[in-house]
Amino acid sequence: MVECGRHLNIEIHTLSEITEVAGSVGNYTVTVKQKPRFVDMDKCIACGLCAEKCPKKVADEFNMGISKRKAVYIQYGQTVPLKYAIDDSSCLYFQKGKCRACEKFCPTGAINFEDVETTKTILTGAVILSPGHVPFNPGKYDYTGYGRIPDVVTSMEYERMLSAGGPLMGHLAKPSDNQEPLSIAWLQCVGSRSISRHDRSYCSSVCCMYAIKQCLVTADHLPSHATQTVFYMDIRSHGKNFDRYYEDAAEKGVRFIRERPHTFDPGPNGSGVSITWMDKDGGKRTELFDMAVMSVGMEPPSDAEKLSKIAAIDLDQWGFARTDSFSPSQSSRKGICIGGSFSGPMAIPRSVTQASSAACKVSMELASAKGTLTKERTYPEERDVDQGEPRIGVFVCSCGMNIAGVVDVKAVAEYAKTLPDVVFVENNLFTCSTDTQVIIGGKVKELNLNRVVIAACTPRTHEPLFQETLKDAGLNGYLMEMANIRNHNAWVHKNTPEMATQKAKDQVRMAVAKVALASSLRSQSVPVTQKALVIGGGLSGMTAALGFSELGYDTVLIEKSDQLGGNAHYLEKTADGQTLRPALEQMIADVENNARITVMKKATLAEAKGSVGNFTGLIQTEENARTDVSFGVAVVATGGRETKPSEYMYGSDPGVFTHLEFDAFTAGKSDAVLKAECVAFIQCVGSRNKERPYCSRVCCTHTVKKAIALKEMDPEKQVFVFYRDIRTYGVFETWYHKARQLGVIFIQYDSDTKPDVRREDAKIVVTATDPILQQPVAIYADYLVLASAIESSGISGLSQLFKFSVDEDGFINEAHPKLRPVDMSVDGLFVAGLCHYPKPVDESIAQAMAAVSRAGVLLAKTEMKLNPITSFVTDRCDGCALCVDVCPYHAIRLVEYQGHASMQKRIETDTALCKGCGICAATCPKGGVQVHGFTLDQLMAQVDAVLKAS
């Protein structure tokens, strides 16, 4: 958020609504109505005095009404921009004509009761709509007791109750009597997967996982004898690494009950909730829980319809923005794109991916105007301060209550004043806020500070921000050091505040000692090769190549086989029901006829060198021809494959197929299939087991759609599906519903009650225990289709070449599973499609577009700055060359030079290759090679500072 707020090419309009979108792609005029804030943004310093003095309390919507906020407020501590606002619907002055307390106390005179609504127009080439979703409100549901039984809460309310920064400070308490709850039940699919009047027929996709997360976090918060119970229909942990998390929860004692409770009553004396359900054996069971959490689903935003009319876009039957499998972020109006969960229920990684794909689509639409209106950040010339005495400024952050709730920040600030070279100390509510940056910059200039210490959170996320601030103030960004008194202190030493305060002082002392020895560092620039390499020519790879070409970059696409298209050749329809073939053929033709795309078939990458912006490689084709290639970025889209099962008579019985085989077999609607009386499917074959402890994500939907096709071919055909959980997440749920309506019979099994399969004359007999009938059932099928697992393909060699990381299941790791879902662990490499994780066509395409968007950020520059944290050679090097061999990046060479009397030797380091790991520095016995920003002196100064207890 902070980055967004600081970005030069992003303008934020808060309290604003669009009222009209006129024009067409490339030339839209958007009318925006901005509500009055009643607080002057330029003057507000977010000191919070107004809110402290405001007498009017109202329910705090951010905390789901569990706590109160004032009529003048900020929604939460990290809001961007961090500026207070008056809510005129509850303000006493607006409602009753008198008060104006805030005005009296505001130290900067920022309150402005005369503020009025304004209307502006914004000229823009394209629009991205990302209004998200809202949680389902179970108030309409009377049977769960929500609203009637105090200890029944929604998952959103519970999330705030669990949050350490929330209204209960993470100390769970029952709403009825404030006692710690020791037994909590979750009810899944509240408002989802039901066609009753108030509900939504789709699956909200995210609630199973958040419920499991809440169970595990709850277990950490409560004594070990506390219990967590989840009532569910299917557990849908279909995302990357999600099944492991689910298994882990079950192992840790979370009780999962596959039943739908039907009665919720208040517990004795109105405390707790008594839940009744029908047990497997048909018996009625009632249990008393201290609390029940409703896992509510997602709904389109309440004003989705209004927004769709204003933007003139279509909504789907549920009120989400209509998009298309082949262009998953494109709305029905050209130039208007959809980002995130406004296009359907989805979790964070997919929302982020979807939003990046919308950014890609917009860049493609506006490619001809690229760069014409962008602003570049310029900095004042840097002061040369390396020689002078250190003058250190220390800024100690309260982080709202995050730090100040545990660490005595005032005492830390006082202590910092006593440290050598420190000339200024200040405590801020949020040191990272935009306003504090102005303050820091001002102090640097006013007091001629030449080093800065920020005692706040982690440099891993916030260092760039504070470096910018220094640069804006004419100081080199590397003259700053952070003391991590939040993540490494306040958050982890809650129970020992005195020791935490002491440690914070130690941390500040260490940072001061280090920064005093810091020197200015400058990054070298290297030219960027403005070309892309795409590895793999399936739907993902082709989408990426077309995207790059539209943005104006030449692309080399290499495909291992002799044809483009990958798995899509074997699929009949996309998950949303569109026929694939025509679109696939069109796409292949577009790629092959594109002047900017060089397609190389029967080709693989044999060598790769270099780093982001400047890779080179060698492509090898089957005929042994070798071609050099240079590229600035690469997208890895090597896809996946359906595995061959090793059970259920696969391979030995001609009636047993995998999905893709059965699709091919039925493609011609052969007589055999027409005549078949009964077809059985077994799910999770090779998935969700020891060998592959993950869910293959697409097979449930694939099965359900095939089952429908069979029923539609002949309603008399019997179709049985043996499953563990049906994972038709999101709107795919409607296919599942349709299949059941058409009479497809679903029989549940568990990992230890797998079905048995044998051949009896003309039939394949599948036996299993029906959990509803509690009896063995035997199905006599003509064909048995196995939903076999999907594996990644083609990445082991590549991961060696580029040294990128791959997870335990063989899928490519992303840089951050939630926030950077298409960046890989190696800078300049991006991932799309099945090689990242199994996913349907629309998600593969969205990910490929997101990869183009992310890679496009790098390709747009003609040169790129290198990280200056690299090794450098000192006078003490005598050419012993001990370091040369230990460098894992081959960045060190031994060179000869003419000394006073004779030829001498010393080493030279290559800044472009050096990653700054410092193995050389630790190897050298003489301090002949060091790492900028982490010199031996600096590290030693920190060690000494630790030992010099205050």
Place this chain on the structure above:
Amino acid sequence: MGQSFEPVIVGFLCNWCAYAGGDLAGVSRIQYPPNMKAVRVMCSGMVHPELIVKALARGADGVLVMG
């Protein structure tokens, strides 16, 4: 009786794993004793043996290198 013994531990934490793990411990609110003071390094391979020897010689009760 004096105070109970509180060891002083110098930790060298690799920016990419152990230090990041420390950040995550914070986000997850995992509680641990405050005795270790972290020196962030860009790789545990950066920790010169001399740093460890000197830390111990100058009074550290323990040194942790995590990476």
